Amino acid sequence: MSHPVLPGAEAWSHVGGPAGVLVCHGFTGNPTSMRGVAEAMAAAGLSVEMPRLPGHGTHPDDMMACRWSDWVATVDAAYAALAARTERVAVVGLSMGASLCAWVTIHHPEVTGLVAVNGLFDPEMTAVFPLIDEQLAAGVESTESIGSDIAAPGAVESSYPVTPLRPLRSFIEGVAAMAPELASITCPVLVLTSPQDHVVPPVSSDVLAASVTGPVERVSLERSYHVATLDHDGPLVIERAVEFVLRVTAPAAAA
Secondary structure (H helix, E strand, O other): OOOOOOOOOOOEEEOOOOEEEEEEOOOOOOHHHHHHHHHHHHHOOOEEEEOOOOOOOOOHHHHOOOOHHHHHHHHHHHHHHHHHHOOEEEEEEEOHHHHHHHHHHHHOOOOOOEEEEOOOOOHHHHHHHHHHHHHHHOOOOEEEOOOOOOOOOOOOOOOOOEEEHHHHHHHHHHHHHHHHHHHHOOOOEEEEEOOOOOOOOOHHHHHHHHHOOOOEEEEEOOOOOOOHHHOOOHHHHHHHHHHHHHHHOOHHHHO
16 A cells, blocks of 8 residues: 655646756655756746656655666656657756656657766666675665755755665666666766765766766766755756756757
């Protein structure tokens, strides 16, 4: 049985102009971490789709059976809904949301731009599999929370208090499988990275930047940890992301 959606964790959609943006949250988080980004995009005149990923924003039990294929299907459906009512679409994601947005960009080459905030792209993360498998073999299904990695005092992410291990393994498997396909991304890419990230090693941003074949812009989020959208650099993330999306979805850029 699924649990009720946490307050503020609902999916969000906005009908705006002919340019759209898909906004995606991260692993064990929910749309609250990206709501400020989504609302700023809407205020800039863009149409917006911000899905709530399966198993997220309710209770950790709801996430236990969820896998990479479930999350991919959800973002793909959200992209299709947005593309059906707009002329040009860019994608913006945080953490796993950035990984999923890269998947969308690979499978929909008409995407005009990708914004990745502290995304996971390094296939070397599969090195943690022996540890995960050891825990699972011992009957341990979840480990400590990865949420609220935020430098700003008092800022808290509405994320799960634990990290389900089987979904985590599936997430990393999905990223590793996608890694060779990153080279097919030819659109502009904006990579925002926190040098002090205690969840996703910053080298993952380097992997993305080195793998894509389109133009890359990079921003260092010096004052923030992993959940940069809720941290000191949140306004900077929003400013740079909105500017980038408006630029890459402008008719002249798409022509």
